[in-house]
Amino acid sequence: MLPFEYARVTGVDEAVNLLAADPSASYLAGGTTQLDLMKDGVLGPERLVDITRLPLRGVTRDADGLHIGALTTMEELAADPVVAGELPVVREALLLGASAQLRNMATIGGNLLQRARCRYFRDPTVPDCNKREPGSGCAAVRNTARMHAILGVSERCIALHASDLAVALVALDAVVRLHGTSGSRSVPLTQFYREAGTSPDVENVLLHGELITGVTIPPLPAEAATGYLKVRDRASYEFALASAAVVLVMRDDVIAQARVGLGGIGSKPWRSLEAEQVLTGAAASGEIFREAAAAAVQGAWTVPGTAFKVELAQRTLVRALRNVSGGAR
Amino acid sequence: MAEALSQRRAAGFAPEAPVELHVNGRRHRLHLDARVTLLDALRDSLGLTGTKKGCDQGTCGACTVHADGRRVLSCLTLAAQCEGREVTTIEGLTAPDGGPHPLQESFVRHDAFQCGYCTPGQIMSAAALLEEGRADSDEDVREFMSGNLCRCGAYTNIVAAVRDVAAAGGADASV
Ligand SMILES: Cc1cc2nc3c(=O)[nH]c(=O)nc-3n(C[C@H](O)[C@H](O)[C@H](O)COP(=O)(O)OP(=O)(O)OC[C@H]3O[C@@H](n4cnc5c(N)ncnc54)[C@H](O)[C@@H]3O)c2cc1C
Numbered sequence: 001m002l003p004f005e006y007a008r009v010t011g012v013d014e015a016v017n018l019l020a021a022d023p024s025a026s027y028l029a030g031g032t033t034q035l036d037l038m039k040d041g042v043l044g045p046e047r048l049v050d051i052t053r054l055p056l057r058g059v060t061r062d063a064d065g066l067h068i069g070a071l072t073t074m075e076e077l078a079a080d081p082v083v084a085g086e087l088p089v090v091r092e093a094l095l096l097g098a099s100a101q102l103r104n105m106a107t108i109g110g111n112l113l114q115r116a117r118c119r120y121f122r123d124p125t126v127p128d129c130n131k132r133e134p135g136s137g138c139a140a141v142r143n144t145a146r147m148h149a150i151l152g153v154s155e156r157c158i159a160l161h162a163s164d165l166a167v168a169l170v171a172l173d174a175v176v177r178l179h180g181t182s183g184s185r186s187v188p189l190t191q192f193y194r195e196a197g198t199s200p201d202v203e204n205v206l207l208h209g210e211l212i213t214g215v216t217i218p219p220l221p222a223e224a225a226t227g228y229l230k231v232r233d234r235a236s237y238e239f240a241l242a243s244a245a246v247v248l249v250m251r252d253d254v255i256a257q258a259r260v261g262l263g264g265i266g267s268k269p270w271r272s273l274e275a276e277q278v279l280t281g282a283a284a285s286g287e288i289f290r291e292a293a294a295a296a297v298q299g300a301w302t303v304p305g306t307a308f309k310v311e312l313a314q315r316t317l318v319r320a321l322r323n324v325s326g327g328a329r
Numbered sequence: 330m331a332e333a334l335s336q337r338r339a340a341g342f343a344p345e346a347p348v349e350l351h352v353n354g355r356r357h358r359l360h361l362d363a364r365v366t367l368l369d370a371l372r373d374s375l376g377l378t379g380t381k382k383g384c385d386q387g388t389c390g391a392c393t394v395h396a397d398g399r400r401v402l403s404c405l406t407l408a409a410q411c412e413g414r415e416v417t418t419i420e421g422l423t424a425p426d427g428g429p430h431p432l433q434e435s436f437v438r439h440d441a442f443q444c445g446y447c448t449p450g451q452i453m454s455a456a457a458l459l460e461e462g463r464a465d466s467d468e469d470v471r472e473f474m475s476g477n478l479c480r481c482g483a484y485t486n487i488v489a490a491v492r493d494v495a496a497a498g499g500a501d502a503s504v
């Protein structure tokens with residue numbers, strides 16, 4: 001790890017001012033991404049601002065929905081009574097991620113900003129990585145790939161956004177709250193992330209110094225059913241090869257509302273409006289689920305190592321839809 | 330520019346600094362490089378070598394300790410981040426009467442290790458697991474201990490050792 005200076009802050013404005021004035025400083029929350037990548041030599045900030053003692057921890061609820069402080073840990077959020085009782089999709093996405101130890105450290109803000117698990121990105125001895133060194137190429141498209149994305153990618157970068165939670169949150173229309181030197185703003189999570197596109201190094205709309213202060217999940221219709229399904233190489237403690245977050249409102253057998261998030265396959269946590277369009281207003285059936293899944297993976301861009309994900313993602317979504325719609329269709 | 334510098338100075342940025350750690354009920358005053366992890370501070374500065382370094386990257390669980398009662402990975406935690414937190418390591422884990430913790434005895438009884446390298450992390454993780462109330466079935470133990478890898482593959486006996494203590498009433502049990 002390169003040398004750095006450390007300071008702990010207790011005020012939100014203090015944190016924001018320090019970072020905004022200092023391009024070579026980074027925030028430190030749970031550290032499970034930040035310190036990991038500093039040990040790998042991928043990140044080398046000159047200063048770390050420890051934000052873990054900021055008063056941004058805990059969950060509250062009002063008419064606008066559930067407000068989650070950015071420094072709430074993954075375990076704390078999973079244990080929240082509203083999440084446990086009414087939002088299985090969030091609880092499952094959290095508890096199927098990482099390990100209990102990591103979830104006690106990892107914060108919700110940090111989770112949304114976790115970096116790609118691409119092994120070429122994480123290895124600074126690999127020279128070609130457009131995410132690390134813009135313009136240098138992409139080693140993953142030519143070499144072994146597996147934990148990589150097939151949607152929102154191109155030959156410039158196939159890195160995956162591996163957050164499980166973010167997949168559930170895009171399906172729930174969650175909104176991120178940001179605070180910077182020029183005030184606060186709210187951004188729908190679906191507009192927070194950027195596809196790899198021409199600049200894979202820019203992953204989201206956050207400005208340097210802007211702090212995520214929290215996330216809001218708007219209320220769901222009372223009849224909504226939700227669920228998260230994660231498919232992976234190991235039974236536990238592993239990132240998704242494919243995952244699906246599903247929110248359905250059923251009227252008898254008809255799907256009145258559908259929201260679909262897909263994980264393990266996108267350069268950003270993927271919201272599939274295409275699948276939702278097929279589902280909304282249709283009678284629930286295996287056939288319609290398969291049609292929706294096919295619509296979701298239209299436009300997939302694969303390399304030999306990721307080609308299997310086109311089929312896997314569809315089967316994952318079909319199974320998740322079956323589970324949440326409550327039918328053995 | 331000058332303003333930014335004075336702001337930085339006021340915030341107390343430092344490449345090394347005094348750090349006060351509370352470990353197993355004792356206070357320690359150390360002077361540490363900002364890069365020093367809790368794991369390295371425990372092992373190298375305090376001589377508490379029970380906590381093990383496996384991967385040093387947050388993947389194996391060998392470095393598991395408790396911070397304010399919660400299990401965390403000491404390899405991805407800076408020592409400086411632990412100021413004001415109560416840290417418990419395997420050396421500080423005891424039964425209420427001061428003897429070995431029931432988990433330690435159960436691990437011996439069940440032969441729940443081979444080389445023993447992962448064991449302190451397994452036991453610290455299991456102690457937290459019992460507190461969390463997640464040891465009600467073999468499946469739960471496997472799922473909620475999945476962050477503790479064992480290269481020797483002692484998993485079957487580890488699960489049995491933990492379940493035995495859970496069945497006897499958890500950490501307070503005299504097994
Ligand atoms: C072995 C392992 C397995 C994992 N498995 C999974 C998994 O299965 N599923 C999953 O979803 N995740 C998984 N993760 C990722 C983990 O969930 C993230 O590393 C974690 O959530 C990041 O949160 P943190 O608080 O530790 O962030 P940090 O590492 O402290 O920060 C991450 C980044 O966000 C910035 N940041 C943090 N908080 C804020 C804020 N409030 N405002 C602005 N910037 C901020 C930091 O500067 C840094 O760049 C795994 C991680 C590891 C190490």
Ligand code: FES
Binds near residue numbers: 388389390393403
């Ligand atoms: S040494 Fe910390 S998790 Fe492996």
Ligand code: FES
Binds near residue numbers: 444446479480482483
């Ligand atoms: S006993 Fe050897 S690694 Fe677990």
